[in-house]
Amino acid sequence: MRPPTSPLRIVSPALGLIPSDTPPDLFDSAVAHFSSIAWVAGRLRRPGGILFIPQSFNPLSPRGDQFIGDTLGRNPRGLRHMLGLFFPADGQLTDGTHPVHRIETFCSVGVGLSGYEDVMHGGMVCSLLDESFGIVHELNTVLGKQPPAGRNHMTASLSVDFRRPVPVPTDVWVSAWIEGVEDRKAFMRAEMKGADGVVLASARSTWIALKEKL
Structure with a gap:
């Protein structure tokens, strides 16, 4: 398969996506970290999955993607690693x-993202859920999907239910999916879970595909 072409900064050796000026150990260090955690490694080893680093963790310039990729991502007590995973269905990489x-x-x-002592700040929980929604759209854009899926999207609404306190430091996984599409609107849901598989927080969100510039 020919590598997709896109200005986005997603890193995925399996897709041939290694943007210029990507830190040389960005992908490998994330894979090594999560592979060392038994419950995460089990999920990563499922057949057919493709790993990638989200764009927000590999900023192009100091004017964009700074909250996740720089302010949090370059702080050893902040967001230490991020790794994406998806399972393409037949034809999904080329169609x-x-x-x-x-x-x-x-x-x-890391513990630097605590609010209450040793508990992740609620705003950070919201940010990770919101970011996971955006990653779905970024992946479709980098794969060259037709509009509206392949367009840039923005959050129109976000509703979060906090189920349990999220301890820090910790490793969590967020599953995000599209429930339905209506014209330029994408209706989405997400869940954050920990090692025991219990839902720690969940979210509903509506995203809007931006109109093309005339």
Whole structure:
């Protein structure tokens, strides 16, 4: 398969996506970290999965993707690693009319993101859920999906249910998926879980595909 072409900064050796100026150990260090955690490694080893580093963890410039990729991602007590995973169905990598609807994102969260003592700040929980929604759309864009799936999207609404306190430091995984599409609107859901598989937080969100510039 020819590598997709896109200005996005997703890193995925399996897809031939290694943007220029990507830190040389960005992908390998994330894979090594999560592979060392038994419950995460089990999920990574499922057949047919493709691993990738989300764009937000590999910023192009100091003017964009700074919150996740720089402010948090370059702080050893912040967001230490992020690794995405998806399972393409038949034709999904080559058929522009067949978008990806579900992704998983693994996050290694340091104690610097606590609110209450040893508990992840609620705003950070919201940010990781919101970011996971955006990753679905970024992946469809980098895979060259036809509009509206392949367009840039923005959050229109976000509703979060906090089920349990999320301890820090910790490793969590967020599963995000598209429930339905209506014109330029994508209706989405996500869940954050820990090692025991219990839902720690869940979210509903509506995203809007941006109109093309005239």
